[in-house]
Structure formats: C-alpha cells, structure tokens
Amino acid sequence: MFVIMSANASAREVAEVLRxxxxxxxxxxxxxxxxxxxxMVISIVTTGTSFDYGKIGNCRGVEAVEDGESPYRLxxxxxxxxxxxxxxxxxxxxxxAGVTIGGNEFVVLAGPCAVENLEDLLETARSVKQAGAKxxxxxxxxxxxxxxxxxxTGDDGLEMLRVVRETTGIGVITEAMxxxxxERVSEVADIIQIGSRNMQNFxxxxxxxxQSTPVLLKRGMSATLEEWFSAAEYILAEGNxxxxxxxxxxxxxxxxxxxxxxxxxIAAIRERSELPVIIxxxxxxxxxxxxPSMSKASVAAGADGLLIETHPDPDRALVDGFQTLPLGxxxxxxxxxxxxxxxxxxxxx
Ligand code: PEP
Ligand code: MN
Numbered sequence: 001m002f003v004i005m006s007a008n009a010s011a012r013e014v015a016e017v018l019r020x021x022x023x024x025x026x027x028x029x030x031x032x033x034x035x036x037x038x039x040m041v042i043s044i045v046t047t048g049t050s051f052d053y054g055k056i057g058n059c060r061g062v063e064a065v066e067d068g069e070s071p072y073r074l075x076x077x078x079x080x081x082x083x084x085x086x087x088x089x090x091x092x093x094x095x096x097a098g099v100t101i102g103g104n105e106f107v108v109l110a111g112p113c114a115v116e117n118l119e120d121l122l123e124t125a126r127s128v129k130q131a132g133a134k135x136x137x138x139x140x141x142x143x144x145x146x147x148x149x150x151x152x153t154g155d156d157g158l159e160m161l162r163v164v165r166e167t168t169g170i171g172v173i174t175e176a177m178x179x180x181x182x183e184r185v186s187e188v189a190d191i192i193q194i195g196s197r198n199m200q201n202f203x204x205x206x207x208x209x210x211q212s213t214p215v216l217l218k219r220g221m222s223a224t225l226e227e228w229f230s231a232a233e234y235i236l237a238e239g240n241x242x243x244x245x246x247x248x249x250x251x252x253x254x255x256x257x258x259x260x261x262x263x264x265x266i267a268a269i270r271e272r273s274e275l276p277v278i279i280x281x282x283x284x285x286x287x288x289x290x291x292p293s294m295s296k297a298s299v300a301a302g303a304d305g306l307l308i309e310t311h312p313d314p315d316r317a318l319v320d321g322f323q324t325l326p327l328g329x330x331x332x333x334x335x336x337x338x339x340x341x342x343x344x345x346x347x348x349x
Pocket of ligand 1: 113175194195197218248
C-alpha cells in the first residue's frame with residue numbers, strides 16, 4: 001500500500017504513520033519512503049492480507065491511501081507504481097566467501113558447466129580463486145534438454161564440491177533441480193542455483209524459500225520481468241530474503257547467439273527492485289568468443305556480478321565446452337573486468 005502524505009506533513013506525522021503500520025503488521029513488513037510531486041509517499045509492503053487501511057487513513061497528515069499490493073510485493077514494484085519505491089539495494093551476504101553480492105564489490109562466480117571429476121574441479125577452483133573469483137560454479141545435477149545427454153555426477157558431484165570447498169576455501173554455487181534434493185545441495189552450497197528451466201517450478205521455489213542458504217534464481221528463457229519477479233516472490237514469501245537474480249539470455253528471433261543477452265533488464269531491475277542482479281554471459285551467448293565483451297558490458301551496465309563457465313580444457317568438457325573459457329583466458333578477462341569496474345565505481349578485488 002502507498003500512503004500519500006499531504007504536502008505540508010510534518011516529520012512527526014510521518015513517524016506516527018510508521019508506528020501505526022508497525023503495530024498493524026506486527027513487524028512483518030517493509031517500508032520505504034520516496035518523494036513524489038512534493039508529497040512524501042510511504043510504501044508499506046506486507047505478506048499478510050489483513051491490514052486495516054482505515055487506521056492509517058485516519059492519521060494526521062495523510063492525504064490518501066492507495067492499495068498498491070502487487071503480486072510480487074517483496075521482489076519488486078509493479079510498473080504503474082511510483083519509481084524509486086525500492087531505492088535501497090539489499091546485498092546478499094555470502095559469509096564463507098567473505099563477500100556481499102549487491103554491495104560495492106563486483107563478484108565473479110566461475111567454474112565448469114558440470115562437476116566432472118575431482119582433479120579438474122580442484123585445478124579450476126585454485127585457478128579461479130587466484131584470479132579473483134569468489135565462488136566456484138559447477139552443476140552436480142544437470143538439467144539437460146535430452147534425457148540421453150550426460151545428466152551430471154549427482155551426489156558424487158556434491159561430495160567433490162564439498163571437498164574442493166574445504167580444501168581451497170572458495171565458496172560454492174550449484175544447482176538444485178528437485179525439492180527432494182535441495183537440502184542436500186544446501187548443506188554443501190553457499191548459494192543454491194535454480195536454473196532457467198525451473199524458474200516456474202513452484203514446489204522447488206517454495207522449498208528454496210524454506211532454506212537458510214541464499215538462492216540464485218535464473219531467468220526463464222521466455223520469462224518477462226514480471227514473471228521473474230513473481231518467481232522470486234515465491235522464495236521471498238516463504239521466508240528466505242536472500243535472492244539473487246541472474247539474467248542468462250532469452251529466446252528471440254536472433255540466430256547469431258544461443259540466446260539474446262538482455263542487458264537492459266539490469267536497468268529495469270534497478271528501477272523496480274532491491275534484489276542484486278548478476279549476468280551469465282556463457283549461456284546467454286553460447287560462444288566463448290563473445291563472453292569477454294558481454295562480461296565487460298555487464299559490469300558497465302551496473303550488474304552486481306557474473307557467472308562464467310571456465311574449464312582447464314574446454315575441448316574435453318562434458319557439457320557446454322563451446323561456450324567455456326580456458327582458465328588462462330578467464331585470468332586475462334578478470335584483469336580487464338577490474339578496469340571497467342573501477343571506471344564505474346565498483347571493485348573486483
Ligand atoms: C547452468 O548454469 O548450469 C545452466 C544449466 O544454466 P541455465 O539454467 O541458465 O540454462
Ligand atoms: Mn552450461
């Protein structure tokens with residue numbers, strides 16, 4: 001809901017509205033303030049439905065109360081709502097990795113598409129950590145288009161991630177595909193990844209919302225921003241506040257790349273949400289030659305991080321080798337990314 005204060009409302013009157021809102025919601029609400037046409041507008045977001053609008057409407061200094069409860073009230077604002085309702089950016093802390101995604105630091109998550117074997121995973125982790133990546137990516141459970149393709153190393157892969165995390169001290173992000181395995185994933189991972197194909201797997205989203213581990217929610221390849229916010233809402237409404245959005249390319253008529261990287265969505269998210277957003281240039285382009293330029297563009301456009309596929313020998317990678325950077329190319333890219341990050345007031349190291 002939006003409370004529009006009269007143009008000459010005092011600070012005390014605003015404080016009284018905030019007090020009544022807190023009393024009504026029992027603390028389970030979020031408030032933000034913005035100025036609109038000379039009026040203070042108080043946005044009050046609740047997950048409950050039994051809010052007594054009358055009590056707020058009767059407060060001194062209140063000109064109008066608008067019912068703006070959107071279908072994704074925690075994830076972002078609907079387009080018709082006043083801009084700047086979510087001016088604050090809420091970073092997601094990853095304690096083991098010692099970083100906050102969505103803070104001043106630009107965070108890179110890198111590793112193979114799939115967890116294949118311990119030796120390659122260890123080599124990759126050491127190398128990307130040395131280059132400045134804060135988390136190792138790698139799917140143990142792989143969502144594959146064909147049931148005959150390699151489906152991942154499953155629980156063995158999770159165990160390899162656990163060993164590598166403990167040995168090298170790098171954080172880990174890995175995908176959960178089913179509600180039944182999400183707890184096992186969450187025991188190992190610092191971030192649970194929900195893949196593009198599962199963006200609207202509602203039982204999975206709900207289960208992710210019950211975990212205490214942060215969740216990276218990839219955009220469905222044909223999803224609008226509104227559908228993406230609504231998917232994030234399932235996780236947030238279940239009680240997990242730590243959601244990171246990840247743009248990974250959408251389906252368009254273009255044939256020159258695997259998907260079309262929607263860079264403009266970074267700006268749209270920034271206007272309408274406080275959730276951090278990172279970019280996956282590997283799946284978006286499907287071509288290792290396009291990954292460096294799209295990575296740099298993402299930093300410049302205000303993304304909070306990158307999810308990049310890299311492997312000691314992409315030619316023998318079991319999945320997505322064609323879009324995977326060799327470790328040396330990844331190292332060089334990190335140096336360039338740092339320069340772009342500094343130019344836009346962020347830092348990589
Ligand atoms: C992945 O990152 O491993 C992956 C499968 O990506 P997406 O869900 O974006 O296709
Ligand atoms: Mn992949």
